Amino acid sequence: MAEEEFTVQNAVDGKLRLSDLRMDPATLAHQATVAASGGNPQLAENFLRAAELATMDDEEVMGLYEALRPHRSSAEQLEALRVSLEGRGASRCAELVGQAAVVYARRGLLR
Numbered sequence: 001m002a003e004e005e006f007t008v009q010n011a012v013d014g015k016l017r018l019s020d021l022r023m024d025p026a027t028l029a030h031q032a033t034v035a036a037s038g039g040n041p042q043l044a045e046n047f048l049r050a051a052e053l054a055t056m057d058d059e060e061v062m063g064l065y066e067a068l069r070p071h072r073s074s075a076e077q078l079e080a081l082r083v084s085l086e087g088r089g090a091s092r093c094a095e096l097v098g099q100a101a102v103v104y105a106r107r108g109l110l111r
Contacts, residue, residue: 018058025051045092052090064093068100070109075101077111 010016032047053061067073067081078101085094104110 023050023054025054028054049092049096052085052093055090056088064097068097070104071111073104074111075105078104 006016006020028047028051032044032051035041035047036044053064056064064081064085067077073081078097082094082097082101085091085097101110
């Protein structure tokens with residue numbers, strides 16, 4: 001969709017698709033650089049994970065969020081998800097899933 005077609009009215013009328021509003025991974029990576037140079041490494045890391053997620057379709061992203069909800073996944077399922085993300089080049093998201101699995105196990109939040 002052309003830039004001039006991004007209007008509130010088109011949004012209200014349902015003429016914009018979710019894909020019209022998707023953030024470009026390069027833009028997110030640039031925002032990470034800005035955040036890091038501004039002294040906010042946590043925000044920078046969030047932007048870099050978002051850049052990885054921006055390459056996935058919406059159903060995959062929602063599946064990832066669902067899998068990370070407490071009591072929704074087993075340790076084996078989270079490990080499979082971690083390996084899958086790593087294999088797709090989403091190493092930061094894979095690391096987050098691995099960290100979540102450790103914490104969920106310690107706190108009794110696995111399925």
